[in-house]
Amino acid sequence: MSSTSSVENSPQVLLEVRALTKKFGDFAANQSIDLVLEAGKTHALLGENGAGKSTLVKMIYGALQPTAGSIIWQGQELKIxxxxxxxELGIGMVFQHFSLFEALTVAENISLALPPQLRTHDLEERIATLSKDYGLPLNPHALVADLSVGERQRxxxxxxxxxxxxxxxxxxxxAVLTPQEADALFATLNRLTQEGCAVLYISHRLEEVKQLCHDATILRHGEVVAQLDPQEETASTLAQHMVGSSVHEVRRHDSHEAGEVLLQLLNLKQASDTPFGVDLIDINLQVRSGEIVAIAGVAGNGQGELFAAISGEQTNKDFDAVIIQDVSCGQLGINGRRQLDTAFVPEERNGHGAVGDFSLTENILLSRHAVTDGDVPVHKGWAGINQAELSRINSHVAQTYDVRSASVDAEAGSLSGGNLxxxxxxxxxxxxxxxxxINQPTWGVDAGAAALIRQALIDLSRQGSAILVISQDLDEIFELADRIAVISRGQLSEAHAASEMTREEIGLLMSGAHEKPTNTASEGGH
Amino acid sequence: MQLILEKRAQASRLMHFASPLLAITLTVLLGGVVFAAMGQPPLTALYIYFIDPLTNLWSIEEVLVKAAPLVLIGVGLSVTFRANVWNIGAEGQLTAGAILGAIIPIFFAEWQSPLAFVAMLALGMLGGALLAAIPAFLKIRFGVNEILTSLMLVYIAQLLLDWLVRGPWKDPHGYNFPKSVAFDGWHLIPMFGDGRVHLGLIIALVTALILYWVMHRTIKGFEVRVIGNAPRAGAFAGFSQTKMVWFCFLLSGGLAGLAGIIEVAGPIGQLQPNISPNYGFTAIIVAFLGRLNPIGVIFAGLLLAISYIGGEGVQIELGISDKTAQVFQGMLLFFILMCDTLIHYRVRLLKAKGGAQ
Structure with missing residues (x-):
């Protein structure tokens, strides 16, 4: 598959990887990978979760050591x-999972990762200017613990x-940017490549790969399956290379009627309990039986707080702030709300929705120990945990939703992101x-898993359930939603029918077009 | 050449169980070096320290007597540490339990019935739990670090005991020794046979078994493990962090208090200024050596009990200070924490080679 033999002499070759292999025990995460990156070009690295993309870039970045093969930087073979x-060589990397110190500020975190000569006293100023220039606004003094995933990525x-x-x-x-922000980032990347920088770009979003990248390498099961020019491909041919078969299209069953209101938020107000969190301001929303309502918005505009308020992880003094199936449950905890036939999926799967060190059956128990749903209870108080029932649920979930793991009851942390x-x-x-x-149903998930999850959500709604999706992915929102509302700085716009909304309108709402003037007056307080 | 620690893809199950054994081996090896440095024959000294206590009946009994409080306190701490709650003050809670439980033999000496003994145990648990409630409250209400508060309360409890036995609770017929009246009849713990092994050992073992079952088969144990491992997932499961702090402190404090009253109603038989050779602190080592698993704590408790008897042994036979026991316990904790690194990391030898330039 190595079709890159003639490029050694090309002066623009910045980095070349030859027959790079990485083994974890017997498992080959990368098998004989060849890759050539040229200065001034953006190279896409595509593949499903678990295909070996992260392993490859970690070796290039020196975070992992290859088992075999070589890395050649500007014509010189070396070991990173x-x-x-x-x-020091000039390789920078933005990880998918960030390694930041939560207790420190933005500037302190950046300072820690910089070589000493760059740790100047005007660092905070430079951060503010640079981040503003590139359309990635950051407050250098904000504590990382209080920032959203999107802001941490910035x-x-x-x-x-x-x-x-x-x-x-x-x-x-x-993954966590608005269309406008993404465009700004693309402009940044284009500027960088024009200045002669090379970009290695990992993404699941095939459209943006087509838009941005000059070359593409596609990995599957740790091996290169194709090296091609994304401009000459369609999103669906790229996807076929990635998954090895054609991707299942999400089916909408249109003609349907929304029924009674099952979930209602009534003037939901909630002050944030951390200094840099987002206060929720007078949120009103109705979700009816049979419909999917999506909440769009840029990361860090109160999505996490809203999820906590609806799920009951954060209770509210006002009984009527959250009404589920006609029961006022502002002061009810998350399990009380679950008993009203309600379910919740948080944004962060590892450490919030599931415990990585626990087995899958234990993770079933995590969210289902307080509900029976008319079935056999999963535990009987002090009489112990019903392991048989947990195993039954676990295999049923694995079968129905195609969860692939090394063993039936593997540790949750050993599953790939998509499978978890x-x-x-x-x-x-x-x-x-x-x-x-559900908050961010398919964040960082491969195309196959995302299609399966979205289809399952649509099927559930058509059986008469009310579904609220919080997402930053507009493609996903348009694929799923019957109605769309937008959250911005803790305020929620009215929900409109998805067929009447355009990306531009949503983009405007994301930047706060619906906010009430009272909020802009108090803006300094944020 | 360069030694590096490389993170494992998955935590090693083997090292989880091998780490304490490795730590014990390293402790024995370094212990031999320490003995040699003191001018003693290392093999003989190690034999006296670790093997001799197991070679005759009276010292085996003595090991069991010492293991009882270590296991009882250790299992409470193992649950507490699992939840990421750090009660370092079990020694103080032990003292508080001994003080409160002693109210019955000191002020109600004539109340002789099995009920009186049960009441003593209950008061002992109450005393430990009450003292443990202070750091729990301070942590929840004001966010005060519980490691500091629970530790500092140890000295308060010990000085309170000291004052009581030198002052108001001193035995009037005790020739002015700083001791309370000697406990009597049902105020003493039932013994087995004519030896020194007492009911406390059974209580400790049964408690360990119950807590093992609670931790691995009930929703309460699940709650402890979830909150300790991933607090946000705990909130998602609907478990309360605040209630967990209360649960852990009351449980571990209560068990330490129970161990305290059993010590004064058993091997000691009265209140005196010193009632424990740091059982409450040693139990921290017991909990970690036992992998924070109540069954593991039973074995770890026995091992640490041997270290006490071995310490006395080398003092008698070789004339070495009995502080040796503390040196060994310190080395053991140091090595176990060190070896636990290997659960998540592997050591690799890296050949140095021309790097960047």
């Missing part, structure tokens, strides 16, 4: 012992840009809840 070496991007890299590796950078997400969603859908609230 650690990320510091990579950074820190990583800005940190890399401060070092003026020759090669920038980006692991799914747009299918498990976390399937665990709740298996109950056939009347109301489902």
């Amino acid at each position: 012992d650690n990320p510091a070496t990579a950074r 820190i990583e991007i800005v940190r890399c840009l401060l070092q003026e890299p020759r090669l920038l590796i980006m692991d799914e950078p747009t 997400q299918k498990f976390v969603v399937g665990r709740e859908l298996d109950r056939q809840p009347k109301v489902l609230v």
Whole structure:
């Protein structure tokens, strides 16, 4: 499959990887990978979750050591012992999972990762200016603990840009950005490539790969299956290379009637309990039986807070703030709300929706220990846990939602992102809840898993359940939603029929077009 | 050449169980070096320290007597540490339990019935739990670090005991020794045979078995493990962090208090300024050596009990200070924490080679 033999002499070749292999025990995460990156070009690295993309870039970045093969940087074979070496060479990387110190500020985190000569006293100013220039606004004094996933990613991007890299590796950078922000990022990347920088771009979003990238390498099961020009392909041919077969299209059954209101938010107000969190301001929303309502918005505009308020992880003094199936449950905890035939899926699957160190059956128990749904209870108080019932549910979820794991009852943390997400969603859908609230249903999930999850959500709604989806992915929102509302700085716009909304309108709402003037007056308080 | 720690893809199950054994081996090896440095024959000293206590009946009994409080406190701490709650003050809670439980033999000496003994045990647990409630409250209400508060309360409890036995609770017929009246009849713990092994050992073993079952078969144990492992997942499961802090402190404090009253109603038989050779602190080592698993704690408790008897042994036979026991316990904790690194990391030898330039 190596069709890159003639490029050695080309002066623009910045980095070449030859027959790179990485084994974990007997498992080959990467098998004989060849890759050539040229200065001034954006190279896409495509593949499903678990295809070996992260392993490959971690070796280039020095975070992992290859088992065999060589890395050639500007014509010189060398060994990249650690990320510091990579950074000295001029390789910058924005990880999918960020390694930031939550207790420190944005500026302190960036400062820690910079070589000493760049740790100047005007660093905070430079961060503010640079982040603004590139359309990635950041407050250098904000505590990382209080920032959303999207904002944390901006820190990583800005940190890399401060070092003026020759090669920038980006692991799914747009997953948490608005279309406008993504466009701004693309402009940034285009500017960087024009300045001679190379970009290695990992993404699931095939459209943006087509838009942005000059070359593409596709991995499957740790091997290169294709190296091609994305401009000459369609999104669906790219997807076929990735999954090895054609991707299942999500089916909408249109003509349907929304029924009675099952979930209602009535003037929901909630002050944030951390200084940099987002206050929820007078949120009103109705979700009816048989419909999917989606809430769009940029990361960090109160989505996490809204999810906590609806799920009952954060209770509200006002009984009527959250009404589920005609029961006022502002002061009811999450299990009380679950008993109203309601299910919840949080954004973060590892550490919030599931415990990585626990087995899958234990993770079934996590969200289902307080509900029986007319079935056999999964535990009987002090009489112990019903392991047989948990195993039954677990295999049912695995079968129905195609959860693939090394063993039936593997540790949740050993599953790939897509499979764990299918498990976390399937665990709740298996109950056939009347109301489902789901935050970022397919974040960082491969195309196959995303299609399966979205189809399952649509099927559930057509059986008469009310579904609220919180998402930052507009493609997903348009694929799923009957009605769309937009959240911005803790305020929610009115929900409109999806057929009447355009991306531009949503983009405007995301930047706060619906906010009441009272809020802009108090803006300084944020 | 360079030694590096490389993170494992998955936590090693083998190392989870091998780590304490490795730590014990390293402790024995370094212990031999320490003995040699003190001018003692290392093999003989190690034999006296670790093997001799198991070679005759009276010392085996003595090991069991010492293991009882260590196991009882250790199982409570193992649950607590699992939940990421750090009660370091079991020694103080032990003292508080001994003080409160002693009210019955000191002020109601004539109340002789099995009920009186049960009441003593209940008061002992109450005393430990009450003292443990202070750091729990401070942590929940004001966010005060429980490690500091629980530790500092140890000295308060010990000084309170000291004052009581030198002052108001001193035995009037005790020739002015700082001791309370000697406990009597039902105020003493039932013994087995004519030895020193007492009911406390059974209580400790049964408690360990119950807590093992609670931790691995009930929703309460699940709650402890979830909150300790992933607090946000705990909130998602609807478990309360605040209630968990209360549960852990009351449980571990209560068990430490129970161990305290059993010590004064058993081997000691009265209140005196010193009632424990740091059982409450040693139990921290017991909990970790036992892998925070109540069954593991039973074995770890026995091992640490041997270290006490072995310490006395080398003092008698070789004239080495009995503080040796503390040195060994310290080395053991150090090595176990060190070896636990290997659960998540592997050591690799990296050949140095021209790096970047």
